[in-house]
Amino acid sequence: MGLTEQIAGYREGRGDPARLVGEFRRTTLLVPLTNTDVDVDVERPFVAAGGLMSAVSGGIRWLYAFTDEEALARFACARGEDGREWPYLAMLGARLLDAVVPMSDRPAGVAVNVADGDGSMLFPPVAGIVPDAFAVDVDPGADGGHGAVA
Structure with a gap:
């Protein structure tokens, strides 16, 4: 079962949160870029x-991520920007969570297929x-510095 099916199952009340997150981590997602004229700075991936x-x-x-080009195209259309090219990076959900989220200037999460209403x-x-060090519901000072749910 793919990520879109896991999302649908979860939204219908028959999904398993752990399976949903696991499928997200295993899925290659399309992450749009803000500007094609400048290379992405891996040290500062959120610069304008x-x-x-x-x-x-x-x-x-909220990082935008899409399960396929059609979902990205629906997002472009919803923004009224479907007449231009939409460059993107393809990366595993795990990389977004484990490597990109920690680089953010504030707490960060991922918004998948945001133009798809019930499919988002x-x-x-x-x-x-x-990662616990970047989770808003973990107190990094609790449990001897190892983190505990607050």
């Missing part, structure tokens, strides 16, 4: 020019999804 496309809401940076899913910056 040439960075990974994201939005900030409620103090959380948010993967927030919480324990079990992002």
